[in-house]
Amino acid sequence: MPESPEALYARVTASGLNRTDVAAxxxxxxxxxxxxxxxxxxxPPAAEPVARTGADGCxxxxxxxxxxxxxxxxxxxxxxxxxxxxLLILFLQTKQHIDFTELDDDLAAATGRWEVxxxxxxxRLPHVAQTYVIRFGSGAEHLHLWFVARPxxxxxxxxxxxxxxxxxxxxxxxxxxxxxxxxxxxELATHGGRARV
Amino acid sequence: MPESPEEFYARIxxxxxxxxxLPLPDMSDWxxxxxxxxxxxxxxxxxxxxxxxxxxxxxxxxxRVCxxxxxxxxxxxxxxxxxxxLGSxxxPLVLFLQTKEHLDFPELDDDLAAECGRLEVTLCRIxxxxxxxxxxxxxxxxxxAEHMHDWFIARPERFAQIIGxxxxxxxxxxxxxxxxxxxxxxxxxxxxxxxxxxxALV
Numbered sequence: 001m002p003e004s005p006e007a008l009y010a011r012v013t014a015s016g017l018n019r020t021d022v023a024a025x026x027x028x029x030x031x032x033x034x035x036x037x038x039x040x041x042x043x044p045p046a047a048e049p050v051a052r053t054g055a056d057g058c059x060x061x062x063x064x065x066x067x068x069x070x071x072x073x074x075x076x077x078x079x080x081x082x083x084x085x086x087l088l089i090l091f092l093q094t095k096q097h098i099d100f101t102e103l104d105d106d107l108a109a110a111t112g113r114w115e116v117x118x119x120x121x122x123x124r125l126p127h128v129a130q131t132y133v134i135r136f137g138s139g140a141e142h143l144h145l146w147f148v149a150r151p152x153x154x155x156x157x158x159x160x161x162x163x164x165x166x167x168x169x170x171x172x173x174x175x176x177x178x179x180x181x182x183x184x185x186x187e188l189a190t191h192g193g194r195a196r197v
Numbered sequence: 198m199p200e201s202p203e204e205f206y207a208r209i210x211x212x213x214x215x216x217x218x219l220p221l222p223d224m225s226d227w228x229x230x231x232x233x234x235x236x237x238x239x240x241x242x243x244x245x246x247x248x249x250x251x252x253x254x255x256x257x258x259x260x261r262v263c264x265x266x267x268x269x270x271x272x273x274x275x276x277x278x279x280x281x282x283l284g285s286x287x288x289p290l291v292l293f294l295q296t297k298e299h300l301d302f303p304e305l306d307d308d309l310a311a312e313c314g315r316l317e318v319t320l321c322r323i324x325x326x327x328x329x330x331x332x333x334x335x336x337x338x339x340x341x342a343e344h345m346h347d348w349f350i351a352r353p354e355r356f357a358q359i360i361g362x363x364x365x366x367x368x369x370x371x372x373x374x375x376x377x378x379x380x381x382x383x384x385x386x387x388x389x390x391x392x393x394x395x396x397a398l399v
Contacts, residue, residue: 005247017241022232027358030225033218035237037225039370041207041217045202045355049331098336101322105315110315118339120303129251133302133337135321137354138360143297150340153247160365161229161341168231168241194204 001183002088002127003176005153015170018086022167023191053140055097060142063096070185073193075107076114080181086169087162088128088149092118093142100135100143111145118147121187125180127152132163198327199382200290200374204354224369252337255342262295262344272387275395277309277318282383287371289330290351290382294320295344302337302345316394317347323389324351327382334364362365362390 003011022028052145053059063069064077070090071078081089085107092114094107105112115133118175122131135145157165178197185195200208213219224230230254232285233242255261266279275279278323283291294316296309305313318334324333331354337347353366380399387397 002269009244009247012244012251023239026363027363029237029358029363029370030232032234032237032239035234036221037232037234037239039215039219040358042206042219042367042371043358044206045353046357047355049354050220050357050360069225100318101325101356108315108318109311110314112305112312112317113336114315115309116303116305116310123303130340131264131303132339135317136361136364137334138364151248153251154281155228155245155248155252156231156242156245157229158251159229160336160338160342161227161231162236163362164231169244192214 002125002149002151002180003172004127005151008056008127008151009154011173012169017168018170020108021168030119041050052138053142058097058140058142060093060140067197070181070197071188071193071195075110076193078118078185078188079109082168082179083170084087086171087151087166088122088125088172088177089166090118090122090147090181090184092145092147097142099141100137100145103143111143115145116185117191118188122147122149125149125183129153129158130162134163198385199327199351199353200378201329202353204331205289206356207373208375219370219372226365239393246297254340255344257299257343258344260299260344262293262342262346264300266295266297269399272399273384273390273397275342277312278395280320280387280390285373287373287381288350288359288368289353289374290324290327290349290379291360291368292320292324292349292383292386294347294349295345299344300338301343302347305345313347319393320349320386321392323386324349327351327385329354331360336365351389 023031068079069077119131120168128149130150132148182197189195264275281293321333330351334350384399391397
């Protein structure tokens with residue numbers, strides 16, 4: 001099961017927060033000017049939209065047969081986060097290389113049902129306060145919905161900014177994460193499809 | 198229609214100071230704002246010890262989402278769902294998809310979940326097809342109110358800084374979209390939605 005708030009706090013306190021150089025990232029909105037926090041000035045629009053990963057070399061298509069996949073059925077698969085993460089994060093993805101806006105009525109309905117089922121399963125894990133379900137779609141065109149479990153008991157980690165703690169908190173240890181992924185996949189498979197971990 | 202990136206940028210530049218900067222928004226004082234400046238460097242705030250019990254979400258008494266149904270923020274409805282505008286926003290368009298019944302997202306039954314999925318895709322597609330919209334983020338956060346409310350946040354196209362998970366923070370930084378533009382866009386979205394199902398209310 002996920003760590004209790006006390007266990008999580010003890011681990012974070014022992015290892016310290018990741019204070020990566022976020023301000024240097026292009027999409028990070030803040031910077032320090034003369035010792036004060038300021039929003040970065042907005043740069044003028046570019047001539048072209050920011051490119052997404054397309055069908056050629058799609059990392060989502062390529063990830064299906066890998067050990068990141070924890071569950072699949074005929075149309076969808078669920079994967080663990082693609083890097084070590086401070087929050088429990090899963091992706092619901094179509095097997096077909098399609099964008100969210102390209103889902104036909106049947107796949108859209110199935111997506112809605114799996115969103116609710118997966119959200120419910122993750123949210124029922126002990127010490128999970130809330131599970132965010134998010135479609136950004138700015139990095140890759142292949143549909144990938146984020147499921148982000150917010151830990152219970154930390155008023156600082158709440159709301160849409162809570163997602164940032166994915167990179168601020170030290171990664172969840174594999175011995176904690178592995179059994180949780182197994183449990184989630186097992187429960188998903190009681191609704192349909194096959195657990196792969 | 199939404200402003201072109203050039204119009205959007207011109208309006209923002211006019212609101213910014215001579216150095217191109219907008220004022221620091223209130224958001225930086227929020228408890229949930231993860232950053233602070235220490236010795237001139239931007240760092241993540243120290244995590245405070247866990248609390249015994251979290252502050253509850255808004256429940257049924259009173260529920261802002263229930264009460265908003267039928268207000269002038271509601272732009273579309275069918276038998277089970279309604280779509281509302283955010284009171285004010287700075288990204289081009291921000292809408293909510295909500296159940297008429299006071300239900301939390303994990304409480305949706307199979308039929309409502311399927312209908313929710315279809316409406317999410319339809320609404321996302323309609324908003325993304327508006328001119329000058331880069332991408333529409335669809336989010337269930339659910340930390341504020343237990344009554345289901347999916348966010349639909351249209352981000353502008355061609356701003357490399359306003360993209361991905363942090364794009365929503367620009368909604369607090371940028372000046373609000375003029376009322377006549379966002380009302381006209383909401384009308385257009387409601388009209389399109391009603392060609393699929395339900396009734397436009399604006």
